[in-house]
Amino acid sequence: MPSEKTLPQIFKYVDENVESYKNLLKEAVAIPSVSCDAKYRDDCVRMVQWTKDKLKEVGATTELRDVGFQNIDGKEIKLPPVLVGTLGNDPKKNTICIYGHLDVQPALKSDGWESEPFELVERNGKLYGRGSTDDKGPVLGWLHAINAYKGVGEELPVNLKFIFECMEESGSEGLDELLMDKLKPEGFFDSVDYVCISDNYWLGTTKPCITYGLRGISYYFLEVECAKMDLHSGVYGGTVHEAMSDLIYLMNTLVDKDGKILITDVYKSVAPLTENEKKLYDTIDFDPEAYRKSIEAHKLAHNGVKEQLLMHRWRYPSLSLHGIEGAAFQPGAKTVIPGKVIGKFSMRLVPDQEPAEIEKLVFDFVHKKWAERGSPNKMRIWAQSGRAWTENPDHPHYQAAARATKLIYQTDPDMSREGGSIPVTITLQEASNKNVLLLPMGAGDDMAHSQNEKLNVRNYIEGIKLFATYLMEVGKLAK
Amino acid sequence: MPSEKTLPQIFKYVDENVESYKNLLKEAVAIPSVSCDAKYRDDCVRMVQWTKDKLKEVGATTELRDVGFQNIDGKEIKLPPVLVGTLGNDPKKNTICIYGHLDVQPALKSDGWESEPFELVERNGKLYGRGSTDDKGPVLGWLHAINAYKGVGEELPVNLKFIFECMEESGSEGLDELLMDKLKPEGFFDSVDYVCISDNYWLGTTKPCITYGLRGISYYFLEVECAKMDLHSGVYGGTVHEAMSDLIYLMNTLVDKDGKILITDVYKSVAPLTENEKKLYDTIDFDPEAYRKSIEAHKLAHNGVKEQLLMHRWRYPSLSLHGIEGAAFQPGAKTVIPGKVIGKFSMRLVPDQEPAEIEKLVFDFVHKKWAERGSPNKMRIWAQSGRAWTENPDHPHYQAAARATKLIYQTDPDMSREGGSIPVTITLQEASNKNVLLLPMGAGDDMAHSQNEKLNVRNYIEGIKLFATYLMEVGKLAK
Ligand SMILES: [Zn+2]
Ligand SMILES: [Zn+2]
Ligand SMILES: [Zn+2]
Ligand SMILES: [Zn+2]
Incomplete structure (x- = not known):
């Protein structure tokens, strides 16, 4: 069994293997597993296969679970399989279920990347590449942490279960059904004590955090x-009667210039702000001016007031207009009247907004505006949604992760929430009925989903040590 | 010199060579000379080279004229060269300057093409492929017509000059300077008597036309x-403060659902409708219901009234919203807040709208709306424009083309105008100081710039005969 000396040995082992960790991340980034574009579906499958091989190398038993087909424009396209794994089944040990995703957002060098997005490049202690921080770095982090136990000749302090999917950036299609209708009835979750997901980021760039809340979408x-x-x-x-002008009209009715959502009653179900929660924001380490500068915005919303910014990231809904499918998007002067256009927008949901209720409000509002428009064209709206999520940050699982974080970073982590959405968090909570925890590896300026996505070498390497320590700390929790 | 028998011989020769004409068009379509995307720049150059070889084969002397660089996002990208040619210099013959373009609009099978856009495929007497009708078919038509004279052993009844560019779909960058600052001073146009462009379409699908007016852009x-x-x-x-919502707001101020342009004073300079012009529309062969059905629109603008539709295509300005560069455009659920977005829209200009005056009206209007918005973001607007064009359809050049058309199609062509814009038309008028004529090859349902662009085999083959006959008729005009 692991002794007091195990962790120092592991840290030394990790420090000695930095180059091989970078090379493996380079290999993973080189596979353009873009899930939103069927053109890259083979690369997604290849990425799952690649990870399966790595998972087997650390000793896990693995299987690829078929999750059926996706319907794109009436065509049935096969979804990439979900990689499911198991490592250890000692009834005396705690069991952690780890989730991660292998797919990435699209990226083109011409979007403004300084180097090829699918070629991992190190500059100034940062590893640039699509998927470096979201979520290939963290997924590999788990494998390296496990491997480090092997490397120093120690057995793992916990049993592990793995769920690695390749459709997260595209609504995790097929995953909920796999978890709830197959893995759960099959007993996959019976032995699971804790669930851990590393697919988010620190609030800033220096102080670690553990995340107990997410907005839905x-x-x-x-x-x-x-x-x-x-x-x-x-x-x-x-x-x-041009479809574009109708669509632009509708998209213009949704949100005002200050980001206030104009859809009727959409704020009604938002959980009221208590005095206790309000106080929480005072102590959080967050510098609005640094945040503004990091994105070179001319002026932040809410006049840049810290508490307002955090609340509008974490506990109030926001609405973003993402783009238009079917319209001209290329550089240059394309003189097209698009025949059919699909506007994309999304709302980040917060407690206690119920997705079904919000969808109805949006549908009703859009249909009302459409009737007011009086256009002879055809309009259709549909949605895909996931609810917001929160846990109790005082749970022993969170305390174990906090101890691990403090050991690595010599500071108490902030207990934070996030503006983003990882719908699987809720499904895993429901499937396992156990405490779910988000343990970020990357920093707040990693630019996931953006140009020049990166993962700091420090976050990658210390993250591997953090994961190893987290496994140790959870191993110590009463069974 | 050509005799009475020449044309029947040529028609026979053309009918015997249909397969080779199709194969050459297939070769041309296979080169994806998309000018709006620098990615295809090599293909554009290849397309110019390919055409140069063909032009040499029919006996022309050719040169590739460098037209410098294009600035895309601060990068200097070399423009494709312009192909300039000369065939014959008999001072007793009339000289025609022929213009055509070798570039095409972008096309992806996934946009809704029934077959690969860059693979010419014949279905039901139609040749489907990007560029088939716009403008590779017509350009090849001239080469085949010349070749047919050679084929039957007759000399050409005219001298010819050629200008074939590969940036027409992207604002003909570099061409105006070449024509006005180089070719004109060099004396290229000194011997030119007439200018002919085949880069537009019949009004409908059965009756030929000759075009004497175009809208600007x-x-x-x-x-x-x-x-x-x-x-x-x-x-x-x-x-x-999201850029997308600001842009959508601005784009929503430009035009109403019925296509009425909302920019202040934009209709003020439009030439008033005279009683004489009004009468012209009565006799034009145009079926609104067939037009509506061909595009499967639910309802046409202006309640589908024929005269109103024609006038709004030909003699009134229109404004279209084309799309947004920098925003999400892919299928699926991309959750991006774009940092910088460029909305694209254009106005089709008519007599007597001056581009500079219209640009000022648009800039002023957009800046006023922007001030009303009160957003802290940065906004910038710029334009590229070309004036509308009309000729006198009673000119002998038009009468010669009308006789040629009647010989081929056994009906008097409609003298028509078009809603589209070919800015080079005006430059060629100014460079040559001679009568310019548009002689369409394709039909009104050819779907240039759209999915499933095609050229009817009949229009292609009869078009070759039409071009040969037009050369003969212009050859007969008094020198
Ligand atoms: Zn992620
Ligand atoms: Zn992501
Ligand atoms: Zn054209
Ligand atoms: Zn065109």
């Missing part, structure tokens, strides 16, 4: 069609 | 920036 597809095909604006301009 | 780039990079809507949503 309600993602909308708003389609307007004026013709069966795209039209030449010279030939047809002036003779058709 | 004023294309706008409307940029809003809220941050230096794209942001994750989960992390940043609720804390920034």
